[in-house]
Amino acid sequence: MKFNTKTRYALRTMIEIAMDVNQRGILQKEIAKNQEISEKYLDQIISSLKIAGLVKNVKGKKSGYILAKDSADIAISEIIRAFEADFIIDEKNYYDENKSVAAENFWKGLLEKIINYSDSITLKELGKIEMHSK
Helix, strand or coil: CCCCHHHHHHHHHHHHHHCCCCCCCECHHHHHHHHCCCHHHHHHHHHHHHHCCCEEECCCCCCCEEECCCHHHCEHHHHHHCCCCCCCCCHHHCCCCCCCHHHHHHHHHHHHHHHHHHHHCEHHHHHHHHHHHC
């Protein structure tokens, strides 16, 4: 499974916002600079994160961004699902009478492990990992 660039940048963006300790909100241009993402591209990412209910503006347009809920309540899978529509286990994708059942079971099992892992890690936990690695 390959995650698209928006998904990878969204995770970095969410970590950046979560690590803003003063909670006054971090400006989009700061995120863009810190994460080396163009502001135009970041605008698309933040828009999707807002639609998914993961971030919000502190005081409206031209203000900083904060998390829409506590970082301990945001599973990494929520961020992924905001950008990867097929990040679900859909039985239809695995059932075809002309396919090998063993191969189907392998791919389904692998996706289940990836989903379960991303469901089990929160943004707060990931932020701690990030801080310890610097």
